[in-house]
Amino acid sequence: MKQHRKTRGIQDAVSRIYARYLYLLGFRTSVVTDATGLSESQARNLKKELKDEGIEVKDQPGPGSMADGLVNSRSGYIQASILMNIYRSLNTDAERNLDLESVIEAYSIYLKEIGAIFRGCDDQEIYSDGFERFTIQQAYSLAAALRSNDIDYSASMRECHECKTYFYFTVRQTVVDDCPFCNWRVRGLSSGNAKMTEASPE
Numbered sequence: 001m002k003q004h005r006k007t008r009g010i011q012d013a014v015s016r017i018y019a020r021y022l023y024l025l026g027f028r029t030s031v032v033t034d035a036t037g038l039s040e041s042q043a044r045n046l047k048k049e050l051k052d053e054g055i056e057v058k059d060q061p062g063p064g065s066m067a068d069g070l071v072n073s074r075s076g077y078i079q080a081s082i083l084m085n086i087y088r089s090l091n092t093d094a095e096r097n098l099d100l101e102s103v104i105e106a107y108s109i110y111l112k113e114i115g116a117i118f119r120g121c122d123d124q125e126i127y128s129d130g131f132e133r134f135t136i137q138q139a140y141s142l143a144a145a146l147r148s149n150d151i152d153y154s155a156s157m158r159e160c161h162e163c164k165t166y167f168y169f170t171v172r173q174t175v176v177d178d179c180p181f182c183n184w185r186v187r188g189l190s191s192g193n194a195k196m197t198e199a200s201p202e
């Protein structure tokens with residue numbers, strides 16, 4: 001019995017440490033409670049402790065990080081496709097399971113690579129978006145939508161018939177529905193002119 005209590009004490013401590021780590025990375029409380037099993041009030045107390053210690057914890061904006069909202073710009077669309085390709089290479093079961101560690105790793109690779117990918121790109125439309133990078137919470141939202149049981153705003157990886165690359169596509173997105181990689185390549189190579197590719201007959 002005593003041993004059991006001791007083990008629980010250690011588990012609680014580990015949960016608290018993991019929760020702090022997730023907050024520091026930038027996740028919202030709902031992600032923290034899901035991942036650690038802590039109650040919402042326990043998690044919020046931890047967040048407050050961090051703030052009291054002078055550690056900056058960004059308050060994540062409300063429900064604005066729905067996946068379909070994130071891909072409704074050309075830069076968001078292509079970034080989501082790059083990020084979720086990385087994520088899916090780390091979590092091959094991404095359509096059924098959300099793996100938080102894979103989200104964290106994919107996000108870190110994405111942050112390192114995204115600047116290099118678009119360096120020298122003269123596509124004004126992508127830059128005029130301010131080319132804002134996703135937050136880790138937004139990366140999580142993309143991954144959550146990819147998991148098929150999140151049917152409210154579910155998303156899938158679609159294969160482009162032209163370039164054979166997979167791209168991220170949400171069921172309810174409204175702005176763009178062609179392959180973001182083909183679109184970007186054509187525009188990038190044509191010095192910003194919106195040259196359209198002929199649609200190839202299926």
Ligand SMILES: [Zn+2]
Pocket residue numbers: 160161162163164165179180181182183
């Ligand atoms: Zn393509």
